[in-house]
Amino acid sequence: MKRIFACLSLCAVLGGCAMAASPYGPAYGPRGAGYSEYQIEPGRFRVTYQGGPGAPPQQVADYALLRAAELTLTQGYDWFQITDRATSGRPGGGPRLSVGTGGGSYGGRTAIGVGVGTSMSLGGGPSAIQSLEVVMGHGQRPPDPNAYDARGVQETLRPRV
Template sequence: MNKLLMIFIAMSLGACATVGPSAYGPADKDGFGYEETRIESDRYRITYAGSGDMPPELVEDYALLRASELALANGYDWFRIVGRDVAGEQRGGVGVGAGFGTGSYGRRSSVGVGVGGDLGTIGGRNYFTVRMEVLLGRGAPPDDGQYYDAREIQGTIGARAGG
């Protein structure tokens, strides 16, 4: 019983360890990073897959940063998100459960009582992916305010990403 408790504690402490967020950039060999597909001359589909140490807000910021880079590289000033999806999944980890009970042995019989429970997953990591479709624009932005200024995104999110 003590050995089981020690294993549980070690796994719990391991699950608390964190690693800093991954660097911004194109998709690596494991698929983490950005990818884009040009749909029309002024429309892109951008996907940013975050590694297991990236919160969903950072993954979304990096997708916005890629949209701003595409806008500026193609001579546009602003962009509008016309479709967005944020998906998350947990990978890895160990499922942990506990159970207790009684039984009967030999010639004696007894009533069995059992208690069980699921303690969840220990050591799993959350991975988030943002997919967005953006429409790029030049000149004066739309009056409805539903746009992002590409240069401002470069100045704020780009500065935090080290770009």
């Protein structure tokens, strides 16, 4: 009975870790949670945020927007426009249950088998990825729903981090 309780406690702790919010910061390594960016041409960047296991997709999207706003300001621009947006990720790492059946005939004898298996992912890799291609500009932002005032985005999203 103690072993069952210990196992359930460990699963609860690991499940709580998996659902924790992703920290905001640079990604360390190609599969690490965090942001990365690269310059396509002057004033145009690809900004990507990879959430950790269990990170809510909305948080990942907000963090990508926040990084685009920070990058826009550090590059000396006032606004950015999203020209391409991609969301991807791996399926959730929650527990899985599978059932299998099989049969065979061996030298006049017949056998039937049934198997049940379980698995639980213990993490590794992002759960959601938001990638934005942004074009940056000076002065008043264009009247486009995909154009954002960098200071406004930063002031709104920074307190949520």
